[in-house]
Amino acid sequence: KMTVFDNTLLECNSTPTSLRRRGRPPSDRWLFQSTHPQYLSHLIIRRSFRVVPVLVGPSIPRREREDTTERYARAILTLF
Structure with missing residues (x-):
């Protein structure tokens, strides 16, 4: 605001x-x-201090599993 x-x-x-x-x-x-x-x-x-995002909730899905590939990609993109 x-x-x-x-x-x-x-x-x-x-x-x-x-x-x-x-x-x-x-x-x-x-x-x-x-x-x-x-x-x-x-x-x-601009923030005056650095912030590290923390993903709260279930762990990041495994990359190797075909059914969780999209969720994995979304979680990783959240960190950048």
Whole structure:
């Protein structure tokens, strides 16, 4: 969701460089294209720390079995 700072970014249509802020510098932010349905309400923010996805649930299916090939491929693609 967008904050007041993010709305300023939307008005400038770029990263504001002249704003003085206290505390930690803001993370990189990118707007959606103007034709995107969430252009006015959402934006992409770079995480300030790395995240490792953890698959919760049953184990990754075996690659060798023909009946689980698609599930295996989906699980592996989730990690990338």
